[in-house]
Amino acid sequence: MSKLWRWIILHPGWMIGISLLLFTVLAMGIAKVYLDNDILHWFSPQSKIGNLNYHVNEIFENSNPLIIMLELPSPVLLKENLVHIRELSLLGKQEEGISSVYSITEIEDIQGSEDEMIISRLFPDDILSMPSYDTTTNIILSRESFRSLLSKDGYATAIILAIEPSVRADIVSRRVKKLVNDYLANHCPDWKIYHGGTPNMLNSISQMVIKDLSFLVPLVSVVVLVVLLVSFRSLKGTFLPLSTVLIATGSAMGIMGYLGMPLTTFGVAIPVVLIAVGNAYGIHVVNEYYEKVRILPPSEALYEALRRTFLPVLMSAITTFGGFLSIAFANEMLAAKNFGIISAFGVLLSLIFTFLWLPAWICIFPKGKANLGNLNHENEEGIFSSVAELVFRYRIPVLGIFIVIGIVALYFLFKVEIKVDYLAYFDKKAEVSQITAKINHTFDGSFELKLYAQSDATDPVTLRALQIIEETIRFKAGGNTRPNSLVNIIASLNNGMVQFPAIPESQAEVENLFFFIEGNEMVKAIVNEEKDQLLISFLLPSIESRDRYRLIDEATQLLSSYASVNIVPASKTKETLLSLSAMMLYNRLVRAGHPLPLEDINEALVPSLAYTNVETYEEQLQFLSRAMNILEQRFQISSFLSKYDIFYALSPLLWKEVPIPGNEIQLFKKHGVTGLTKLFTDVEKSILRNQLVSLGLIVLIVVILNTITFHSLLEGLLSLLPIIFTILVNFAIMGAFRIPMDFITVTIAAIAVGAGIDYTIHFLSRYLHEIRQGKNYEEAFYDTFRTTGKGIIFNSLSVGLGFAVLMFSSIVPLRSFGLLMAVTMLVSASSALTLLPVSLLLLRKALKLDHYCDIQNTH
Known part of the structure; x- marks a missing residue:
């Protein structure tokens, strides 16, 4: 690598030209980027979650x-x-x-x-x-x-x-x-x-995406610029890391366009994340250069800076690259995959431009730092040396503080909730939230739940089973929402024939009724032309995850139960039919705004079972009229419901045969629950699995790479300590402040490991370098803290404040993401500078692993 660094230093013009050419070619792909925030499109038609939808x-x-x-x-x-x-x-x-x-x-x-x-x-x-x-x-x-x-x-x-x-x-x-x-x-x-x-x-989400991109990207650039200006006190130290990451970010977004990936809510975070994370590599190179240029000629200082920082910067980039790729590999959701892939490309490009673009400009403008007021290089080192001395002197209390915080964090860890909902994107005062609330209050709701079955739509047994299923789901959902299904249409058609709405007894009668609705647009939405696939559709309001899970589990269980049935005479299941009719009446009374206790309705219907001789349509009509009179005497039910709705609710009492769960007849060849409500639930259920898989992948990558880098399994394992603590704090904040884990915040842990490990790598790399120079642990710790530690602090401020810019997003989950990532970076940096060295010292002393544990403690 020495010859490469010499060649780069001798040919800055070539490096700038190559960088600009690469940027120009890749950035042209930005014109191909398009918006798509439909959550179904975030899954492929072949995926387990998207297939049935x-x-x-x-x-x-x-x-x-x-x-x-x-x-x-x-x-x-x-x-x-x-x-x-x-x-x-x-x-x-x-x-x-x-x-x-x-x-x-x-x-x-x-x-x-x-x-x-x-x-x-x-x-x-x-x-x-x-x-x-x-x-x-x-x-x-x-x-x-x-x-x-x-x-x-x-x-x-x-x-x-x-x-x-x-x-x-x-x-x-x-x-x-x-x-x-x-x-x-x-x-x-x-x-x-x-x-x-x-x-x-x-549309509202897409508008917010455009607004955020036009506002947040310039804002994060300004924030990073200010942090770098204060840190390095020079235009070169400010603009070189920033320009490096900006061209890398533009190139990565161009790759997104070339690959045909849509811009989603995940996509809004990509440029902000890359600007915040990617400038870290340039910061460490510039910081090292400023340290060397105090004692070496500029060209030699740059050579030494490149030689010394290449390995830790490379390892940092690889772990960050791995963090983003773990998100891509662990997710079935295309939007998350695309986020991980493009962010990984961005990290790789940031690494490349850091060692092409940045050294070239340092060669052209080699001047070092300036003073900012009374703050100069010596003052900086004095401040960091004092902090290092404080940490070293009180290392036992420092470790104790981390342990206490960890125990408290464990408590709040188990309070984290998982929630996915389009409405979660918006503030409660946002127009779209108020409109949705208005529609939910006035009508049924905005989110579809669909029950799919592959079965003979002309078979009365199928229709009766579907009627049981849809009325049960309606009851479980509170009774207010009305299903759109073939059952309602067939019963309504039959009303035109026999003067009361009910499912006909024979398949021939059902087939005759189909003649009247052939080609009807509304019917096409619930049964296919071959009449062998059916759909029941509900419109639901936005409901809590727990209630949504319960409703979908109930629907799934009902479809599975009635996939195979036994046919039993109605005389043996009178109580079942009575309960079904009572439930149907209850549902309609709830919708009418006059609910009655289900037990009272059931009790009122019992006398109607005394009338059993109902063979002809006239007798059936008389039966329904008598049952309605019983309800009228008890509840004055006609004041709330129409005769049509009452008769329809009582119609199961006319059934001669009843399908019950069994194994004699296969009723549904295929079945399933789908719709946006189910999609949200599937995403929520996959989030925890994705979290564990992505975390497992990146942790394994980090341990292997750090073990190889530091030639020690102990250092490889200990390098995880700050990250584990950081992730624990991250989840504790989510649990304590009720920030839900959604499809955006779920990526935080993997990013935290991939990006946050950078601080550990840079600290350990410099610390081991000082050890190899013959210094004991205390000396190595002080020198590492005041040099590399300074770069870590500058970097964490730059990255953390860069992420904090997302708190100004219009999209609520991105605000949470920005806040948590800002805290994550700061906690990760402080842990790498305190928890890591303290733990390393105490563990090596306890295990008596090597000579530099024997430290003369003068404090």
Whole structure:
């Protein structure tokens, strides 16, 4: 390497030219970078987490819907208001990328008898002159199925737009938002509009990403510049490390573009992280150069600085490189993989430019440090020597303090929570948070939960099993949200035939009903053309992780239980059917805002079981009427629910056969839970595993490399001590201040090991160098602390404050990431300068490993 350093020093122009050429070629790729914050796109279609989501979106031709909530100054169901809602719905249908629109003016109703059935929109093309307006509005106000579109007070409505999975949902939502806003500005300026749903959240996140990049990158550059200026007190010492890392960062972002990787919320952190971390290598080289140039000619000082710092800088870069790669290898999430890969490239480029770009400019401008007020080189060394003496004198109390902090940190470690949620990106006062809260309060929610089953959609047994499953999930979710499924549609169609909504008894009857809905856009979203794949869809509000886990586990267990069933006569399962009907009534009463105790409903229904001779449709209708009268006498239930909804809830009491979990008939060939709610849960469950895998990988890398570097397994293992303590403190802060572990903060531990180990490497490298020069431990410690220790402090301030810039991000998880990484760097540096040498001294003394443990303690 000596010849290489000499050649670099003799040819600075070549080094600058090569660096600029490399930077220019790589940075051109920045133009290819694009935004994508759809969490599903963070997983490949082949991944375990993404596979079913992609399959369901492709088969049923929709993804997360757009939800537009309109708040009117007058009742929604006024004819003049409905005309505008119709126009908005038609504009949405015509927009490219929208597969279907569901609104109060586009809903269909079924009217029929034994002879014919008519399926048509409740509101005709000419709303203003419709003759049956009052009848239509009464139907809407009475049925719970329409409450997803009309608020309880009647002054707000929702338009739900399904987006084709093949298009970018965020781009389509931007076009729809402009379309709707322009229309309302021209025709209904006094209407309030709330753009909700996941696609609109994605747009808000993308806007924050652009805002953060334009603000945070210049800010972190200024912060690092100020720290370097104060540290080195020279323009060269300031701009050389900073310019080195800036061109490395630009080159890394260009590689992102060339590789076709999208810019996500992870991507916002990449330039900030690289600027903060990457300037460390230049700082150590410049610091070493300033130390040598006091006693050597500039060219010799630079040669000695390059020769002495190359190995520790190389090892620091390799461990940091390994830290980022461990994030990439441990994650199924593409966004995290891309973050790890591009950051690793950035570290590698920072290393290359540190030994090409930086030495060339030092050769051209060899001048050393200046004074800053009364602070000069001698004063600096005096300060660091005093601190070193203090640490050495009170090494036992110092170790005791670390032990106490570690014990306290262990307590808070177990209070760390894992949480993934789009709403976690935003402040509670942010517009998108308030809109989502408004939609959740007024309607069902914004986040989809989907239950998928591969089964015969025309089989009544399948439909009954799905009815049991969807009503149970609805009950477990609180009863308020209404599922969108084939069961509801078939029962509604059957109502047109037999005058009450229920699943038909025979498969032939179900097949006949399918004739009336062939090609219907809404049906395509819940059953495929072959009628062998079905979907039940719920819209849920943002709920706590614990409740979400419970709900998804319940859904998974129910699908598994009914994948194979036994068919038993209804006479043997009367209590089961009674409980199901009671639960269905409870769900609808909750949605209507008048919940009754489930036990009271169940008790009220018991007398209805006395009527068992119900064979014909007329007898079944009479049975339902008698049961409804019983409920009316007890609860005046018709004041809260329509006759249609009551009959539908009681319809299981008419079943002649009941599917129960068993092994006689395979009902579902495949099944699963999907949707954004499930995706969040899968990500949360993978976070802890990813954390352990990435930590294990980087710790193994560090131990091996440090053992090889320092020729000692003891030093290799002890080098982990400051990092383990740092990670412990990091998690303790998260637990104490309830900072959740999410898909961003989960990367902190691996980065902390990879980047934080730098301080340990530089300290141990210099310390062993001093030992080899014949100094005892105390002398080696003092000399290391006042020289390399100074570089470590400067570097940790630069890196820590660089990370702290992320606290000004618009994205809440990035603020937490910035705070924790800033604390991590400072704790890691202070641990390397105190905990590491103190532990090393005491351990070597205890084990009597070598001669330099025998120190004359003069204090």
